[in-house]
Amino acid sequence: MSASYLTKRVALIFYTLLIVSLIVFAMTQILPADAAVMMLGENATEEALAALREQMGLNNPVWTQYLHWIAGVFQGDFGTSLRTGLSVGPVMVEALSRSLLLALFSICLMLFIAVPLGILAAVRRGKIVDMAVSLISYVGVSLPEFVTATLALLFLADRWKLLPPTGYVPLTENFWDGVAHLIMPAAVISIILVAHVSRMVRSEMVDVLHTDYIRAARLKGLSSRQVLWGHALRNALLPTITIVALDVGYLLGGVIVVEEIFAIPGIGRQLIIAIQARDLPSIQAGVLIMAATYCVVNFIADILYSLLDKRIQYD
């Protein structure tokens, strides 16, 4: 991996984000929302509206508005929320940090379950264990989040009182309480992810176990455990890195239902609120920040991959 490759990749991320920003901006232009009306309310006078439009630059050509906005973005200023009047950037970044924490929690929990399941299914291919694993994962993937979330709430929180029902407590405030609040939503999300990651690990593992080098390792007299952990696992897990990185997209935007049910003020929830309120600066900022996170996570995954597999060399 060369420095020039890293520069190229960072440049490519900026390029991607530029295109995303254009699309987002174009979308907010099409939305039937008048920022001035949003701010002053339905009953505002035409004069007041016109004055505000002039003040906000809404009468300028679209591309001037875009340049004005993107210039602000480059300086870290995403604009002011039409709904709350607060600066949009810090609000969205804070929401993102909560979502990322939940995502990280879910991924760890998921890997903790999915990887052993996948390996077990591969090693016992065609046996009862294999079938049980695929049955469990198919059930998991076919249950919608709101069903599992409701069930979890009903039993774990309401009936057995094992975990706090909803809400979000920052880890910096009260670490263990914060963790307790994260367990249920993370479990609900990971049930969905376990299915396809464990299938992925299984099929990769099955392929790897059939390679010549695994046969060679066995014929060197290594024990089954040494062959599995020392030789097969690394190669079988490599593609999983890519899959998990792609899942981050789902974890950021697709878990709105879970965030709603458990009342976690994550970025998905913020975005829904912004859309409902036609809060254009918030929508723009939210989407752009999510896209940026997604790009960075996949970039990290690629670098991780090349560190684990020396054949992958970027130049």
Place this chain on the structure above:
Amino acid sequence: MTSDTAAPVLSVEGYSLDYLTAKGPFHALKNISLSIGAGEIVGLVGESGSGKSSLAWSIMRYLPGNAHEVSGTIRFDGSDLMARSNSEIEAIRGKRISMVFQDPATSLNPTLSLGRQISEVLIRHQGLSKKQAWAEAEARLAHVGLKTPAQMMHRYPHEASGGEKQRVVIATAFACNPELIIFDEPTTALDVITSRQILELFQSLQQETGVASLYISHDLALVASTAHRVSVINRGEIVEQGKVGEIFTRPQDPYTKKLIAAVPDPSVRLAGSEPDYAAKPLAEVENVSVIYGRKPFFGRFSKKAGNHVTGNRAVNLAIQPGEILGIVGESGSGKSTLAKAMTGLNKFEGEIRFEGRPIHSIADMSDSYRRDVQIIFQHPDASLNPRKTIGDILSRPYRLYTEYSGKAMRDEISRLLEQVKLPASYAARYPHQLSGGEKQRVAIARAFASQPKLVICDEITSALDVSVQASVIELLMELREEFGTAYLFITHDLNLVRQIAHRIAVMYRGDLIEIAPTRDITAPQRAAYTRQLLEAVPVPVARSAP
């Protein structure tokens, strides 16, 4: 070196093995008896599917779940291997019986360093600490002739050449001083010169350690020069075994006779009439270079060139009408690149002239050029569409290049199939219903459908067994007699090319080293590389006879 009195290291007696399949049991090995004494090298020769690998797996106790051992015993050092438990076998494998595999590129784990892969054997079987094992492994690598063992230890498989990797595999096999080593086609995946070096390494290590060796190969010439005794295996049965000299000079079994007769022998010329060298050349290649690699996406904005690999560097050659021009060289020497350039599969620089018409790029290749110049590829499995019938496959050139259609075309296809010695009824079959040799005949038929003047044969027999190869070559010679077709015959098999070619072109790393008439290829004034290539090739069987 055979020790007749001492008990053999390995003795297989009356061993039969079935694979249980949906269609009933498949008899992979039938009543096999074979023994190897200390210090002895026993060659096991057979074609693909003969069961030679199954025997290796049986000895290694590495059989698939559907294997059923019908009868017989496998004894190692006097004790019954078949009665050993799984953990006992794990303690024997790699320590007392080890194995060297065919392809070092696939038998080494791509994500582990070479050092890790050899030292783990020492840790496992010799009880060495990580540090001791690493030092010992490094010494072992030095012992197998690797020049920079310390660096090699830290390298990954993709950072080493094929020969270096096979040396690592061999060092691993010898690491625990085993009593028996099974060599499963250890040089088949390597280049001519590299495989010669690996063979020499095997011989010196074997002499030094006196390890009993089972040397599995399809290459009779190679086994003849390596083994003390030979067993010939055909369809799961050992049809003949005995001392090397006896088997190769006085074979008894008809299969062995057929096998020996099929081995290419340069002293037996098959080429047929010499072309007219005074005539106007059919095709000329002038200063043709092929450069692989594209500019990377961002490179377009900069002036920096991408990572280019030269496939061919200013190659010049000419082919006479009806001539068989052999092209030899190691893998990566640019043989196939030239073939691809001439058929428009690669971009090239320079000029190709066909019957005097100049061609500078793929766009210049007219329909008539494409009709006159056909190519046959190495793997018929990859070059025949598995979802089309043979009839469909063969109808393509007729539709493209001829006026035939409907009934007339079907008649032509039947005639063509018969010409390549296949029944006309094969037109209704799919490629997977044919054997490897039959598929290659279909590929030949497809090339000849347009009645070309030049056929480029790109390693067309290297995926085939030696007896099948002989019949395919025979067919090519017959077709040439009939149509006067010229061949550009690309191969790495020097003995074969010396049998059939009129002239031989030698390539090395993209350069054309020289072109010489076949009868002069062994002359002392040949280029150093040509001589090196020839010296690396095992002497054909018939000549090794006393």
